[in-house]
Amino acid sequence: MLRGKTGLTKLGRTILVSLGAFALIGLLAPPANAEVSGISAWVISGATGQPDPSAVSENQIQFGIGFSDSAGASDVRFDRLSFGYTVTGEGRTIASGSKPEPNITYVQSGTATNRYIEAVDLRDLSPGTTYTISVWAVDHGVRFTNSINVTTKTRITPPGAPTSVIAVAATQSATVSWTSPASDGGASITSYTATANPGGQTCSTAATSCVVSSL
DSSP: OEEEEEEEEETTEEEEEEEEEOOOOSSSOOOEEOOEEEEEEEEBOTTSOOBOTTOBOSSOEEEEEEEEESOOOSEEEESSEEEEEEEEETTEEEEEEEEOOTTOOEEEEOOOSSEEEEEEEEOSOOTTOEEEEEEEEEETTEEEEEEEEEEOOOOOOOOOOOEEEEEEEETTEEEEEEEOOSOOTTSOOOOEEEEOTTTOOEEEESSSEEEEEOO
16 A cells, blocks of 8 residues: 655645555466376265265265376466266276366365365165276376275175074083074174073173073
8 A cells, every 4th residue: 555645735725635545466366377297086975075985885985086286376277177087897887977178177276185176976886896986187188097996885684593503501501502604694793692591591702602501
């Protein structure tokens, strides 16, 4: 801000008039032009783009695509960028997509190593299956690629019944043993419980035998 004073003479008196001027310089700096130095993908949860490796269900994966650059500015502009992805698994291509416009401009804020710029939501996947997410980008004629493997969660069902159950009686107790079921339902069995009938006395264990007492 510039300020000054000047004097005017009127009817034998001097009047001071204040002059003011404002300089608006550099208040709206344009985003820095940036060139891509790498591309990556990561599992995300929601629309924030934050990495969340646990955000995978039995039949859904959401992943983000981002670019790294050497601009070092908080706001950057990619002006000759195209990118895309391919997802494979189950012996086939599950999904693919691209934004191939060669003159598209992206203005992105933030200082993250990978500037999150796109989200992809994959649904109707198979439980317990590994999918390969391959991403690519072309910037100023230079191609970048990367990929990650993501496995959907295994569907959990009730385990089968133990087999070959044997009870050996003793005074006021019985040792019960069994063979683990053929199917664990998709997750490790952490505990077995044997119950006496009548009486309802029980014993629990992570092994394949236990002693029911107080019979």
